[in-house]
Amino acid sequence: xxxxxxxxxxxxxxxxxxxxxxxxxxxxxxxxxxxxxxxxxxxxxxxxxxxxxxxxxxxxxxxxxxxxxxxxxxxxxxxxxxxxxxxxxxxxxxxxxxxxxxxxxxxxxxxxxxxxxxxxxxxxxxxxxxxxxxxxxxxxxxxxxxxxxxxxxxxxxxxxxxxxxxxxxxxxxxxxxxxxxxxxxxxxxxxxxxxxxxxxxxxxxxxxxxxxxxxxxxxxxxxxxxxxxxxxxxxxxxxxxxxxxxxxxxxxxxxxxxxxxxxxxxxxxxxxxxxxxxxxxxxxxxxxxxxxxxxxxxxxxxxxxxxxxxxxxxxxxxxxxxxxxxxxxxxxxxxxxxxxxxxxxxxxxxxxxxxxxxxxxxxxxxxxxxxxxxxxxxxxxxxxxxxxxxxxxxxxxxxxxxxxxxxxxxxxxxxxxxxxxxxxxxxxxxxxxxxxxxxxxxxx
Amino acid sequence: xxxxxxxxxxxxxxxxxxxxxxxxxxxxxxxxxxxxxxxxxxxxxxxxxxxxxxxxxxxxxxxxxxxxxxxxxxxxxxxxxxxxxxxxxxxxxxxxxxxxxxxxxxxxxxxxxxxxxxxxxxxxxxxxxxxxxxxxxxxxxxxxxxxxxxxxxxxxxxxxxxxxxxxxxxxxxxxxxxxxxxxxxxxxxxxxxxxxxxxxxxxxxxxxxxxxxxxxxxxxxxxxxxxxxxxxxxxxxxxxxxxxxxxxxxxxxxxxxxxxxxxxxxxxxxxxxxxxxxxxxxxxxxxxxxxxxxxxxxxxxxxxxxxxxxxxxxxxxxxxxxxxxxxxxxxxxxxxxxxxxxxxxxxxxxxxxxxxxxxxxxxxxxxxxxxxxxxxxxxxxxxxxxxxxxxxxxxxxxxxxxxxxxxxxxxxxxxxxxxxxxxxxxxxxxxxxxxxxxxxxxxx
Numbered sequence: 001x002x003x004x005x006x007x008x009x010x011x012x013x014x015x016x017x018x019x020x021x022x023x024x025x026x027x028x029x030x031x032x033x034x035x036x037x038x039x040x041x042x043x044x045x046x047x048x049x050x051x052x053x054x055x056x057x058x059x060x061x062x063x064x065x066x067x068x069x070x071x072x073x074x075x076x077x078x079x080x081x082x083x084x085x086x087x088x089x090x091x092x093x094x095x096x097x098x099x100x101x102x103x104x105x106x107x108x109x110x111x112x113x114x115x116x117x118x119x120x121x122x123x124x125x126x127x128x129x130x131x132x133x134x135x136x137x138x139x140x141x142x143x144x145x146x147x148x149x150x151x152x153x154x155x156x157x158x159x160x161x162x163x164x165x166x167x168x169x170x171x172x173x174x175x176x177x178x179x180x181x182x183x184x185x186x187x188x189x190x191x192x193x194x195x196x197x198x199x200x201x202x203x204x205x206x207x208x209x210x211x212x213x214x215x216x217x218x219x220x221x222x223x224x225x226x227x228x229x230x231x232x233x234x235x236x237x238x239x240x241x242x243x244x245x246x247x248x249x250x251x252x253x254x255x256x257x258x259x260x261x262x263x264x265x266x267x268x269x270x271x272x273x274x275x276x277x278x279x280x281x282x283x284x285x286x287x288x289x290x291x292x293x294x295x296x297x298x299x300x301x302x303x304x305x306x307x308x309x310x311x312x313x314x315x316x317x318x319x320x321x322x323x324x325x326x327x328x329x330x331x332x333x334x335x336x337x338x339x340x341x342x343x344x345x346x347x348x349x350x351x352x353x354x355x356x357x358x359x360x361x362x363x364x365x366x367x368x369x370x371x372x373x374x375x376x377x378x379x380x381x382x383x384x385x386x387x388x389x390x391x392x393x394x395x396x397x398x399x400x401x402x403x404x405x406x407x408x409x410x411x412x413x414x415x416x417x418x419x420x421x422x423x424x425x426x427x428x429x430x431x432x433x434x435x436x437x438x439x440x441x442x443x444x
Numbered sequence: 445x446x447x448x449x450x451x452x453x454x455x456x457x458x459x460x461x462x463x464x465x466x467x468x469x470x471x472x473x474x475x476x477x478x479x480x481x482x483x484x485x486x487x488x489x490x491x492x493x494x495x496x497x498x499x500x501x502x503x504x505x506x507x508x509x510x511x512x513x514x515x516x517x518x519x520x521x522x523x524x525x526x527x528x529x530x531x532x533x534x535x536x537x538x539x540x541x542x543x544x545x546x547x548x549x550x551x552x553x554x555x556x557x558x559x560x561x562x563x564x565x566x567x568x569x570x571x572x573x574x575x576x577x578x579x580x581x582x583x584x585x586x587x588x589x590x591x592x593x594x595x596x597x598x599x600x601x602x603x604x605x606x607x608x609x610x611x612x613x614x615x616x617x618x619x620x621x622x623x624x625x626x627x628x629x630x631x632x633x634x635x636x637x638x639x640x641x642x643x644x645x646x647x648x649x650x651x652x653x654x655x656x657x658x659x660x661x662x663x664x665x666x667x668x669x670x671x672x673x674x675x676x677x678x679x680x681x682x683x684x685x686x687x688x689x690x691x692x693x694x695x696x697x698x699x700x701x702x703x704x705x706x707x708x709x710x711x712x713x714x715x716x717x718x719x720x721x722x723x724x725x726x727x728x729x730x731x732x733x734x735x736x737x738x739x740x741x742x743x744x745x746x747x748x749x750x751x752x753x754x755x756x757x758x759x760x761x762x763x764x765x766x767x768x769x770x771x772x773x774x775x776x777x778x779x780x781x782x783x784x785x786x787x788x789x790x791x792x793x794x795x796x797x798x799x800x801x802x803x804x805x806x807x808x809x810x811x812x813x814x815x816x817x818x819x820x821x822x823x824x825x826x827x828x829x830x831x832x833x834x835x836x837x838x839x840x841x842x843x844x845x846x847x848x849x850x851x852x853x854x855x856x857x858x859x860x861x862x863x864x865x866x867x868x869x870x871x872x873x874x875x876x877x878x879x880x881x882x883x884x885x886x887x888x
Contacts, residue, residue: 084764101557101569103547104577113545117761119720120791120812121841125545127791133548153760155803156793156814163794186801208765267774268712268753276563287765294769307773309712311755316597317561319877320528321652321731325738327873329751330711347564347571349600350607357630359599361885368564369888370600377881385876397565429771432829433763437821441805444813 005236006404008250010390013383014334016260024256024419025246031418032252035411036242044202047425048414050209051241054234054407059200063214064228066199067221070178074138075110078219079126081158082145083116085207086180088287089216089406090114092280096397097225099277110223115157123160130164137169137176143219145180147201147210149187152437180214206425208288209410212403226399233403241411250392251408254336255415257390261334262308262420268332269308272389274315274339274375275397281338282312285409292413295422296429306422315339316374323378327385335387337379340394340401341372449680450848452694454834457827458778460704468700468863469690475862476696479855480686488646491869492858494653495685498678498851503644507658508672510643511665514622518582519554522663523570525602526589527560529651530624532731533660533850534558536724540841541669543721554667559601567604574608581613581620587663589624591645591654593631596881624658650869652732653854656847670843677847685855694836695852698780699859701834705778706752706864712776713752716833718759718783718819719841725782726756729853736857739866740873750866759783760818767822771829779831781823784838784845785816 010016038048042056053059080087094112095102103111115126134140142161146154165173179198181187191198199214210216212234221227243249246256258269269289271282294307311333313322326333351364362370382389392408394401417424454460482492486500497503524531538556539546547555559570578584586605590598609617623642625631635642643658654660656678665671687693690700702713713733715726738751755777757766770777795808806814826833836852838845861868 083761088765099565099569101566101573104573105569117720117759118811118814118818120786120815121543122545122720123811124791125543125549129545129548150802152803152806152814152818155799156806156809156811159793159797159799159806160791160811162798166798187799190799190801267776276561276566283765286762290766290769290773294773296772305772305774307769309753309755309769309773309776311753315561317527318730319874321532321727322734323874323877324871325734325751325753327738327876328740328749329734329738329753330749332711332753342564347568347604349603353603354606354610355599355603355631355634357634358594359596361882361888362596362600362603365600365885365888367562367567367600367604370562370596370885371564373884373888374562374596374877374881376884377879378877380880381877427768430763430767432771433767433818433822433825435821436824437818438805440817440820441809441814444805444809444817 003400004395006395006401006408007393008254008390009393010253010257013379013388014257014390015388016257020260021246021253021256024259025244025252027419028252028415029244031415032242032244039238039242044204047204047206047209049202050205050212051238051411053205053212054231054238054403059213060231063199063217063221066197067218067227070141070197071222072138074136075141075222076139077113077134077141078110078222079113079115079140079142079161080145080219081115081142081154081161083151083153084287085210086145086147086151086154086215087114087116088280088284089211090219092284093211093216093220093225093230093402094223095280096277096402097399112219112223115161116153118153118156123157126161127164130161131168137165137172140165141176141178141222143178143180145215146187147182147207149181149185178218180218208291209425211284211406229399230403233400234407237404237407238411241408251412252415254390254408255412255419258308258334258416259419261388266332266334267308268334269310270313270333270335271310272313272315272335272337274337274371276314276317277397278338279312279314281405286310286312288409288413291427292417292424293420293422298421299423300421304422306420315378316371319374319378326387327381331387333387335382335389337375337389337391338394338405339375339391340397342368342396447844448839450839450845450852451837452698452834453837454697454701457823457832458701458834459832460701464704465690465697465700468703469688469696471863472696472859473688475859476686476688483682483686488648491648491650491653493646494649494656495682495855497649497656498675498682498847503657504675507643507661507665510641511662511671514585514641515666516582518580519585519666520583521557521578521585522554522666523557523559523584523586523605524589524663525559525586525598525605527595527597528731529654530589530591530595530598530659531558531560532724532728533655534663536728537655537660537664537669537674537846538667539724540721540846541843556663556667559605560597562597562600567601570605571608574605575612581609581616584609585620585622585666587622587624589659590631591626591651593625593629622662624662652735655728655850673843674847677844678851681848681851682855685852695856696859698834698852699856699863702752702778702860703863705832710776710778711752712778713754714757714777714779715754716757716759716779716781718781718815720758720761721841722782723756723758725849730754730756732853732857735871736861736868737864737866742865743867744865748866750864759822760815763818763822770831771825775831777831779826779833781819781833781835782838782849783819783835784841786812786840
């Protein structure tokens with residue numbers, strides 16, 4: 001399959017002038033140079049070093065070996081126990097490539113089951129599933145993912161799930177585990193003590209920038225995805241994003257567009273995916289943007305309450321709910337469309353219709369041409385209504401293009417945070433509810 | 445099972461004073477009287493008459509008979525072909541009651557498959573599924589739902605799906621169809637001509653207010669849900685919502701809270717569901733709010749660009765992505781938590797932990813108590829950070845409480861539109877992209 005570069009298109013539609021693009025580029029000059037210095041240094045000493053995950057031969061070899069070792073024909077289910085940065089990227093890639101009817105269709109590939117939040121009925125379903133659907137231990141692998149190793153939801157879910165497996169399969173259940181965590185955590189130590197398989201998340205790589213580490217790639221590799229292609233796509237984008245020319249650097253241009261609109265008071269960012277299977281990609285990006293940009297204080301310790309609220313729209317599904325609001329309501333959104341037209345798909349509406357009176361224009365048309373027509377119609381309506389937007393042209397949905405997209409958005413987010421003068425890598429206010437929760441749990 | 449009333453709680457936390465509540469109540473006095481006059485008149489002459497769907501014995505009898513007639517032991521799959529108001533409510537109720545691992549667990553109940561948008565890979569999966577998983581025609585029923593009867597996505601999906609069924613099962617495929625549409629549409633006419641089973645959507649009931657009509661209840665009934673209980677829950681709420689006292693009328697109070705914050709510039713409404721299986725309920729409400737409130741002109745034909753952007757958060761999942769933004773970012777959101785604590789669930793974390801060093805506080809605790817602790821921790825953190833919120837206490841997730849919730853939010857939306865001076869029932873700007881799309885399709 002030939003490599004296809006994803007593209008950013010925004011001329012005339014984003015409503016940001018050349019002068020603003022130039023000023024943004026100037027503002028980011030030193031930072032791009034800084035990223036250039038980090039590029040290809042594999043010591044992971046700064047949070048930005050996540051840009052090297054796709055280039056790190058040593059960690060790739062460890063990962064590929066583990067995937068090879070643990071993959072077997074009997075494996076039917078990969079249970080990912082993790083939340084937020086520990087599962088959103090994995091879930092996004094899995095759903096993008098497998099689609100909605102996965103369980104009915106991909107009979108030969110392992111299915112993924114996600115245990116994220118602590119929810120009694122969800123966990124009861126997982127327990128029921130483990131007790132009744134899994135016939136022998138080789139059918140399942142449980143991957144607990146937690147950078148700190150102590151996330152409440154993850155540990156609680158893991159303990160319940162492991163308890164079921166131990167009761168069913170005895171001590172051999174231990175061999176069906178993989179932990180993914182940072183070195184030096186209690187979880188890492190426990191893995192060594194109990195001789196449980198473990199993979200490393202580099203200490204300086206934040207959860208929301210970790211999808212291309214073993215966090216995402218180990219479970220995806222087990223489920224038969226081509227993880228090398230994710231990394232190839234990503235590595236090409238890194239190189240592009242070191243370019244000082246915003247016309248050659250999509251992460252740079254995209255960050256400046258969002259920043260320009262933010263300065264004009266536009267604080268809602270509309271991720272409009274026109275392929276429904278990309279919906280979970282929106283959840284992944286939601287975390288990346290919300291947590292990286294939402295900051296009480298800026299880098300100079302001034303109180304700023306910076307933040308952009310990401311929303312996720314799905315075409316054409318959400319046009320029925322949301323088009324009225326977009327076209328008629330307040331002008332408070334900047335939109336980025338993401339679309340892969342997938343021209344190869346040959347599904348066609350029958351030329352002899354069963355109910356020809358209803359929509360005569362569609363007879364004999366390719367389904368993809370109808371989707372394209374709706375997408376073009378929407379863009380024209382956005383333009384005529386004066387709603388600003390850019391577009392990521394994805395061409396096709398593959399490991400390669402998805403790797404490119406993830407890497408592009410991660411570097412774009414670093415640029416956007418720098419333009420806004422905030423720290424893209426911390427999340428101090430998340431502690432607010434965790435502290436309260438711990439207090440309550442102690443008293444129970 | 446005893447009936448439980450869902451409750452609205454907001455004192456001290458919503459940050460809206462008694463004077464504002466009083467003024468809102470006064471503003472809605474005539475409208476509540478108007479709803480009182482419509483109440484129980486089954487002629488569906490005004491858009492508000494959707495409040496009578498749960499009380500309409502005649503239409504209920506038709507519906508229940510059809511469900512009984514079409515339900516059989518062989519039925520395994522109900523395919524709902526519809527978009528927006530024609531499927532979001534159905535999907536929300538299905539997922540709320542069946543959960544994430546539905547396909548692995550509820551072996552005896554028919555599964556639902558939703559064909560909403562026109563998407564080549566999604567439709568390709570459905571075609572693959574129909575060709576390879578469905579063994580005989582009695583296993584499947586295809587319900588095409590479209591009020592206008594001519595929605596492009598729906599008609600295109602239907603034609604492709606029906607083509608597969610006809611090729612596999614010949615003319616008997618016709619008996620596996622049910623159409624749901626308004627009387628007088630071309631689709632209605634075709635159903636009569638071709639002797640295909642059809643159910644009615646009252647002409648004046650807008651799609652986004654139609655979940656308690658055959659639109660939602662026919663497919664849900666076929667999939668073994670207790671549709672009578674949905675209607676019972678809803679009918680009790682209608683009565684409450686005719687009360688002039690905002691302390692007795694949760695729809696009235698909830699509308700006034702949102703309106704008060706809107707007047708202060710808060711234009712993002714955060715639906716925060718603390719049960720992950722309620723996520724699709726958020727999609728349903730997103731349409732209801734976005735399309736009903738997002739208006740270019742008010743009732744006096746003044747250009748206003750009114751609108752509130754609904755976002756959906758899921759607890760505790762989305763705290764990891766979004767808590768940082770909520771607590772640190774701009775003060776631009778009003779939150780409504782929705783939570784069913786489901787105290788009956790007995791799942792417990794083992795008291796002898798496999799990894800006791802990680803989170804010693806959770807050993808032996810009930811899973812539901814951990815969820816409750818997180819929810820309480822979040823509310824305290826919201827309060828301490830000065831973020832306004834209300835809460836819908838749902839107690840449990842059943843057909844009854846879900847029926848109550850849907851009806852409450854629909855009447856609340858009518859109240860909110862009235863307070864804002866806009867038409868809750870039209871969507872003129874949706875035409876903008878549909879017109880452009882038709883032009884493109886014609887030229888293909």
